[in-house]
Amino acid sequence: MLFNSLHYIIFLPIVILLYFVMKKNWRWVLLLAGSYYFYMSWKPEYAAILLASTAIDFWAGLRMSKIKEKKGRKPYLIMSLITNLGMLFFFKYFNFFSINIQDGFALFGAGYTPPLYNILLPLGISFYTFQTLSYSIDIYNGNIKPETHFGYFALYVSFFPQLIAGPIERSSHLIPQLKKKIDLKMEDIRYGLNKIALGFFKKLVVADSVSVFVDYVFLDLSVSNGAQVWVALMFFAIQSFADFSGYTDIAMGSARLMGIKLIDNFNRPYWVKNFRDFWSRWHMSLTQWIFIYLQTPMLGKSRSQAKLFFVNTFVLMVIGFWHGATWPFILFGLGHGLVMGVQTIIEFHPRIPVVRNQIYQKAIRPLWNIVLMILLVLMYRSQTVEDIINGYDKIFFDFRWNYDVLLSGFHSGTAFLSMVAASFLLLPTVLFNRELKFRSNLLYLMVMFVIIILFGQDARQQFLYFQF
Amino acid sequence: MQDSNFYISNSDSTLATPKLVAKKLWFITAFAIIFLLATDWVYINYIVFSKSFSNQGKVKRLLDNQDPEEIPVFGSSLARSAFLPDSISPHCYNYGMGKALYDVSRLLIEIECSKDKNAPIILEFNQRTLQKNPLSNIKVSTYVPLLDYPVIEKFMKESKGKNSKGDDLTVYSRHYVVPGIRFYGNFLEYTTSLVRSKVGEKENNRGVMLETKTQTEYDIEMFTKRMNNANNRRLALEAKKIDPNDLFTPFDAAMLEEYTRAIFFSYDEGYLAEIENTFKNNRHRKFFLVAVPMNPEFINQLPNYDEFIAFSNSLASRHENVYFLNYTELPTEMDYFKDPLHFSTKGAQYFSGIFSKDLQRIMRGEGSEQ
Numbered sequence: 031m032l033f034n035s036l037h038y039i040i041f042l043p044i045v046i047l048l049y050f051v052m053k054k055n056w057r058w059v060l061l062l063a064g065s066y067y068f069y070m071s072w073k074p075e076y077a078a079i080l081l082a083s084t085a086i087d088f089w090a091g092l093r094m095s096k097i098k099e100k101k102g103r104k105p106y107l108i109m110s111l112i113t114n115l116g117m118l119f120f121f122k123y124f125n126f127f128s129i130n131i132q133d134g135f136a137l138f139g140a141g142y143t144p145p146l147y148n149i150l151l152p153l154g155i156s157f158y159t160f161q162t163l164s165y166s167i168d169i170y171n172g173n174i175k176p177e178t179h180f181g182y183f184a185l186y187v188s189f190f191p192q193l194i195a196g197p198i199e200r201s202s203h204l205i206p207q208l209k210k211k212i213d214l215k216m217e218d219i220r221y222g223l224n225k226i227a228l229g230f231f232k233k234l235v236v237a238d239s240v241s242v243f244v245d246y247v248f249l250d251l252s253v254s255n256g257a258q259v260w261v262a263l264m265f266f267a268i269q270s271f272a273d274f275s276g277y278t279d280i281a282m283g284s285a286r287l288m289g290i291k292l293i294d295n296f297n298r299p300y301w302v303k304n305f306r307d308f309w310s311r312w313h314m315s316l317t318q319w320i321f322i323y324l325q326t327p328m329l330g331k332s333r334s335q336a337k338l339f340f341v342n343t344f345v346l347m348v349i350g351f352w353h354g355a356t357w358p359f360i361l362f363g364l365g366h367g368l369v370m371g372v373q374t375i376i377e378f379h380p381r382i383p384v385v386r387n388q389i390y391q392k393a394i395r396p397l398w399n400i401v402l403m404i405l406l407v408l409m410y411r412s413q414t415v416e417d418i419i420n421g422y423d424k425i426f427f428d429f430r431w432n433y434d435v436l437l438s439g440f441h442s443g444t445a446f447l448s449m450v451a452a453s454f455l456l457l458p459t460v461l462f463n464r465e466l467k468f469r470s471n472l473l474y475l476m477v478m479f480v481i482i483i484l485f486g487q488d489a490r491q492q493f494l495y496f497q498f
Numbered sequence: 499m500q501d502s503n504f505y506i507s508n509s510d511s512t513l514a515t516p517k518l519v520a521k522k523l524w525f526i527t528a529f530a531i532i533f534l535l536a537t538d539w540v541y542i543n544y545i546v547f548s549k550s551f552s553n554q555g556k557v558k559r560l561l562d563n564q565d566p567e568e569i570p571v572f573g574s575s576l577a578r579s580a581f582l583p584d585s586i587s588p589h590c591y592n593y594g595m596g597k598a599l600y601d602v603s604r605l606l607i608e609i610e611c612s613k614d615k616n617a618p619i620i621l622e623f624n625q626r627t628l629q630k631n632p633l634s635n636i637k638v639s640t641y642v643p644l645l646d647y648p649v650i651e652k653f654m655k656e657s658k659g660k661n662s663k664g665d666d667l668t669v670y671s672r673h674y675v676v677p678g679i680r681f682y683g684n685f686l687e688y689t690t691s692l693v694r695s696k697v698g699e700k701e702n703n704r705g706v707m708l709e710t711k712t713q714t715e716y717d718i719e720m721f722t723k724r725m726n727n728a729n730n731r732r733l734a735l736e737a738k739k740i741d742p743n744d745l746f747t748p749f750d751a752a753m754l755e756e757y758t759r760a761i762f763f764s765y766d767e768g769y770l771a772e773i774e775n776t777f778k779n780n781r782h783r784k785f786f787l788v789a790v791p792m793n794p795e796f797i798n799q800l801p802n803y804d805e806f807i808a809f810s811n812s813l814a815s816r817h818e819n820v821y822f823l824n825y826t827e828l829p830t831e832m833d834y835f836k837d838p839l840h841f842s843t844k845g846a847q848y849f850s851g852i853f854s855k856d857l858q859r860i861m862r863g864e865g866s867e868q
Contacts, residue, residue, distance in 0.1 A: 132743070143743045147745075439717070483537065488682060
């Protein structure tokens with residue numbers, strides 16, 4: 031079920047109404063049933079994978095809690111890792127490795143052909159896998175106690191607002207809220223409605239609008255020109271933020287209407303000091319996960335500059351690979367890792383002077399980071415390495431700035447101008463306070479409603495992060 | 499709590515009683531309903547049908563117009579850009595619409611043939627006209643404002659296809675009859691059409707917007723390259739399809755089908771039977787199937803275009819009231835096109851003048867030179 035569907039607009043109020051009407055002890059049953067219904071409305075059979083992952087981690091968690099020695103808990107952790115990462119590998123990465131192994135053998139003249147499977151990636155698998163893994167690892171490390179109620183644990187894994195595209199929640203944050211006997215509060219309703227309205231605005235008015243030009247240019251990069259690629263990349267940077275943060279807003283707002291607070295994923299990510307700052311503000315639930323469960327163990331106690339450089343680069347490549355099993359995603363992570371590494375060296379090198387000029391600090395540096403991000407986002411959007419080469423070739427060697435050249439082959443100049451207008455409409459929303467408190471919430475909701483109704487697209491498009 | 503401007507307390511301790519929630523939500527719901535209905539009223543009365551040459555304006559005109567002498571032109575954007583009514587006949591009206599292949603034109607032909615008329619019908623005919631595209635070509639914004647007409651409602655309910663993501667899609671949806679939400683997703687499109695018609699040096703000539711823009715060498719270069727790339731991708735997918743060691747996914751299959759359809763002439767048997775029935779059942783009307791002039795760069799990219807010409811000639815030869823006029827290779831100049839596919843106003847004037855003479859000659863019973 032898509033958030034941006036009539037189905038969800040009917041589903042959500044029904045669930046919320048029943049949630050507050052129901053006896054508080056039985057709310058988990060409603061939410062669990064609702065969450066599985068939400069998931070199964072896409073492809074019912076894949077609910078079995080979700081359930082299997084849930085059952086194995088629940089059982090492994092209980093077993094680990096009964097063993098005092100860390101060593102004794104290890105087999106259960108390994109079992110959880112193998113099960114979860116195995117499923118993720120099979121559905122998301124198997125074909126990628128098969129094709130590359132085949133290509134590798136072909137390089138040496140060997141004709142080995144590993145199998146390939148025509149399989150559809152289960153929605154949300156990258157998200158709920160990381161969520162359940164964090165649970166198992168935390169229990170293994172003795173950081174949390176296991177959940178003994180299967181219903182609450184299953185709800186933690188499948189809670190519908192964040193099931194498909196996060197935020198990736200930690201059990202210590204979400205399960206206590208699911209168990210809490212929450213009363214309906216005006217503050218929750220206010221925040222929930224405001225957040226949902228903001229999410230729909232970002233998705234329907236901004237992301238779906240600018241995606242038309244992005245899709246047009248990326249359909250065949252080799253026949254685009256530098257101006258088109260530049261503008262498409264700017265639009266894509268806007269689209270990816272509006273799309274994913276819009277999803278997160280709807281998720282957070284939906285949960286909050288039931289009094290449940292999900293962690294936020296974005297904190298004005300584009301206006302930053304450096305790439306390290308960017309990754310601490312973009313998809314925060316994922317980067318925190320990676321920081322806790324991958325980067326920190328890899329760094330260990332030794333924190334030399336060189337080790338930091340290599341670990342950070344590797345970690346960002348993993349983040350890139352998490353987004354999709356293609357070389358462009360890996361290169362995207364590598365690019366970010368290298369830029370971050372170079373920026374760190376420049377920042378901390380004793381012989382490189384620190385520029386203290388306020389204009390540089392507050393304007394030039396953030397703008398420079400935006401330019402670098404736009405250049406790197408080409409890898410994120412490209413389907414193949416050939417596309418990346420074509421894109422950079424156009425940007426640097428085929429740049430002609432002219433309105434006719436910019437719109438060459440594109441069907442409508444008016445449509446293009448409406449995309450530019452939609453992008454500008456996004457700007458004020460970035461400056462909203464985090465609690466979304468306005469002098470008149472009614473006015474805010476009315477304005478949002480009017481904008482969404484008049485300018486919203488009916489593309490019935492999936493959210494970008496559904497594919498990850 | 500300041501109820502006057504609906505300021506809700508930020509205190510977490512403010513419990514919301516059902517009565518309080520109902521009071522707040524009632525206000526929002528009432529505003530939403532009033533706004534939706536008011537917007538719907540403004541759009542339907544002042545925007546949606548304000549320009550007769552918009553798609554919905556054309557369909558409405560066709561439904562309402564009872565002029566027995568009107569000569570309608572149906573077809574895709576090729577028709578819209580090529581036939582200049584002023585140069586053809588004082589009774590000619592151009593109903594050409596973007597992407598209107600037979601899945602759209604069949605409705606317009608059905609409406610036209612239901613009228614008590616003898617005037618000829620002009621159908622722009624190209625190598626894709628009778629193809630059945632699984633991705634629906636039907637633009638709902640054209641038909642939603644006209645659902646009061648039974649023929650439109652029937653058309654939408656019977657039309658099915660897929661959306662760009664490959665999901666099965668029924669063109670008709672129940673919410674299209676609900677005032678206020680029926681235009682959701684299309685408000686901007688209606689407004690944009692209106693703005694476009696008012697901006698620049700464009701004027702309406704019975705269904706045609708005259709534009710001064712002409713194609714550039716760069717447009718042609720990019721267009722040719724795009725066609726070549728699409729053809730190379732098609733060939734690569736063909737190779738992938740037969741390679742036992744490669745994975746040919748449903749997405750690949752859909753892409754291959756799309757690339758193939760774009761350049762190869764093909765037709766749907768059902769559509770062919772349907773159009774032949776229309777010809778047979780309307781013997782009192784002359785049907786002109788017209789292949790409009792094309793950019794030579796485009797024609798060169800179509801591998802079996804000759805088959806399309808032979809097919810069209812054969813189709814016309816089976817019906818006394820059907821004429822196939824092939825102007826594909828009519829000599830053209832660079833500035834006859836506004837982009838590599840569509841005529842500029844200059845090109846439309848040139849072509850329509852020639853077509854008009856042929857039309858009159860055939861109507862007088864002197865036969866066709868094409």
